[in-house]
Amino acid sequence: EIVLTQSPGTLSLSPGESATLSCRASQSVTSSYLAWYQHKPGQAPRLLIYGASSRATGIPDRFSGSGSGTDFTLTISRLEPEDFAVYYCQQYGSSPLYTFGQGTKLEIK
Amino acid sequence: EVQLVESGGGLVQPGGSLRLSCAASGFTVNTNYMTWVRQAPGKGLEWVSVIYSGGSTYYADSVKGRFTISRHNSENTVYLQMDSLRPEDTAVYYCARVRVTRMDVWGQGTTVIVSS
Numbered sequence: 001e002i003v004l005t006q007s008p009g010t011l012s013l014s015p016g017e018s019a020t021l022s023c024r025a026s027q028s029v030t031s032s033y034l035a036w037y038q039h040k041p042g043q044a045p046r047l048l049i050y051g052a053s054s055r056a057t058g059i060p061d062r063f064s065g066s067g068s069g070t071d072f073t074l075t076i077s078r079l080e081p082e083d084f085a086v087y088y089c090q091q092y093g094s095s096p097l098y099t100f101g102q103g104t105k106l107e108i109k
Numbered sequence: 110e111v112q113l114v115e116s117g118g119g120l121v122q123p124g125g126s127l128r129l130s131c132a133a134s135g136f137t138v139n140t141n142y143m144t145w146v147r148q149a150p151g152k153g154l155e156w157v158s159v160i161y162s163g164g165s166t167y168y169a170d171s172v173k174g175r176f177t178i179s180r181h182n183s184e185n186t187v188y189l190q191m192d193s194l195r196p197e198d199t200a201v202y203y204c205a206r207v208r209v210t211r212m213d214v215w216g217q218g219t220t221v222i223v224s225s
Contacts, residue, residue: 037212
């Protein structure tokens with residue numbers, strides 16, 4: 001079973017700054033199988049990045065993903081007030097088929 | 110417009126059953142992979158179950174043998190039958206469309222509370 005560990009648990013930043021969120025896998029993950037989501041309280045999660053680095057439809061270019069193997073990164077540049085949320089990485093693979101990281105909370109400083 | 114709307118959540122006693130529904134619009138559920146994901150209070154997202162377009166189904170170990178995913182093609186709806194419910198099944202349950210490796214359309218969720 002692949003375990004995804006996200007860091008930091010909480011990130012406190014101000015609008016206009018850049019955020020770097022990490023997702024580390026316990027085993028190598030195929031890059032095309034790694035996705036990132038944004039989740040705000042009371043709302044549906046939103047797909048941001050798939051295939052480790054491809055932006056989903058309608059996602060601003062302030063959001064970018066990178067990485068390979070066991071280390072993946074979500075970078076958010078020029079933070080906007082609406083970007084403060086919880087972010088999850090997710091991988092597709094063997095049992096269980098889909099695994100999420102525990103999440104990183106991005107909060108306003 | 111592509112949309113998913115969940116329903117069927119509520120309060121149920123331990124050991125009880127509940128059936129969640131996920132009505133899709135803007136696309137057909139039987140030509141897509143469809144999944145259920147849950148979020149327990151104060152916790153992160155946890156994958157629960159998936160049904161492939163060909164009909165194969167898969168479950169997380171935590172619900173295997175207790176939950177059943179299915180779909181009704183003419184109603185364009187996906188279901189999650191939940192039996193032998195436990196307090197740890199308390200969560201918001203989300204339905205999502207799956208593009209094999211990622212979940213690209215999500216519903217707003219329905220809340221399940223398992224408590225006596």
